[in-house]
Amino acid sequence: MRVNIGPVLVSQRKKRGITQQQLADFIGVSKGAVSKWETGQSYPDISLLPALASYFDLRIDDLMDYEPQLSAKEIQNIYRSLKKSFTTEPGDKVLTTMRSFVRRYYACYPFLQQMGMLLLNHFDLLPGKDMQDKTAKYVSEAQQLFIRVRKNSDDTELKLRARNMEAYSLLLLNKPTEVLSLLGTTTPEYIPTENLIASAYQMQGKTEQAQAVYQSAMYQASSVGMSYFTNYLVLLNDDPDRFGETYQRGRAYADVFALASLNPAVYLNFLLSAVMGFAHQQKADEVFAVLTDYTDTLADTKFPLVLHGDAYFDKIDSWLDHLDIGSETPRNSEMVEQQLIGIVLNDPTLAPFRNDERWAPLADKLKEINQNAHE
Structure with a gap:
């Protein structure tokens, strides 16, 4: 999810003519803490969110500017950026960044699908003892993302793509029996x-x-x-x-x-x-x-x-x-x-x-x- 609480706090505070110190005194934190919240350097403790929302007469979701989904263009930009990073950054750093994105947007299933694809397309560039070790680690990680998409998404087309990529992951993991169990054993009838x-x-x-x-x-x-x-x-x-x-x-x-x-x-x-x-x-x-x-x-x-x-x-x-x-x-x-x-x-x-x-x-x-x- 995207959490943009900083800009909301700045906007609401200025709208009401409240200083950072006044907000800090009401919540019971330091002025420096409020400043870090507003600049995005840190987030308020979850226990403080109800008081902050109440102070500005907002719902917690509105306070956090909560948005669990990324747009298609945002997904493209993140994928493009991570893909490019493989040419300039070590694989372990790219992996850490990707996993951070996955945790943040864990409810955005089109994004999870693309991060699974990113892993499948680049797992050879990630850290590991050898190709067998990398396959076991990162293809399995991609498979778990596809499983989450398949089981939780409401988008029929996306679920189908996730299922197929899950099957491809299983092939890479040398699990043909699981592939046939997932997809069936004959060519499906196709209605374009x-x-x-x-x-x-x-x-x-x-x-x-x-x-x-x-x-x-x-x-x-x-x-x-x-x-x-x-x-x-x-x-x-x-x-x-x-x-x-x-x-x-x-x-x-x-x-x-x-x-x-x-x-x-x-x-x-x-x-x-x-x-x-x-x-x-x-x-x-x-x-x-x-x-x-x-x-x-x-x-x-x-x-x-x-x-x-x-x-x-x-x-x-x-x-x-x-x-x-x-x-x-x-x-x-x-x-x-x-x-x-x-x-x-x-x-x-x-x-x-x-x-x-x-x-x-x-x-x-x-x-x-x-x-x-x-x-």
Whole structure:
């Protein structure tokens, strides 16, 4: 909750022509204590709140300017600030700040949802002995936030998102049985809400709004669909024929939606999955063909990443503004760039290909991209 008792005390005291000393004498504290309350350096003891409220003829909630919810823009700003802090502050300091926010806004469920997402997107940067230790600590912490949202929020859509992220947390914690128990064991029937919203706008004669809904739905679905191809490839490493066909279909899908420019992060993840799969199958020509596309795409991508439309998706700006964290990516995109480069340069899966004459030019280009990113 937000507690803004200081400005309320100043306003009420001046409105009635009362000095800090007079208020202090009535409450039974020092003038310095009142001064600290008004400047936000400290808060009155909870036992003093009824007397303060009575003195100014206010309800306690009005005295504290109590507001348990953050606006969407405030949530975006806090997430953005914490995300940026990972580039300038040690992880333990960012974690302390985040937990302080969580305690303060524990009744703001959209905010808790985003803090859970922050933990999932950055737990590797937080203190811990190793990745296993960090996963156990911080993914579990995120899971508890999602559980609180799922059990307590009245927002049906938010509860659904919290449930899904709880399931993702369970996957990271290597608890597949709990995932299936939470989500079920078959693909759920899907009735697209966006069709109903767009149809309602159309019936009202609001064609522009209906078009914007369909555009934002297709834009979002294109990225989700690309992730399906990425994850499916991982399951096909030992089935070269189906792997190759899935890769070709995924490339065609990405071309149709221009994902290399519209959402390069999801496209690069798809290419990386393809590189690792072809490497597993020891197909050098395919490895270097995909690596060339991967490197060229990285070179053409502008960081920091920001979600945006294009000449076709020209009505999605308002939708992007209303996303939980706006048009920015959940994780600091400069860190994403470094990881995308580092995986190719250092992953042992690609070790057998580093003596190939085709490797050096690509590695040099990736190193140049990385160097330019730090200038």
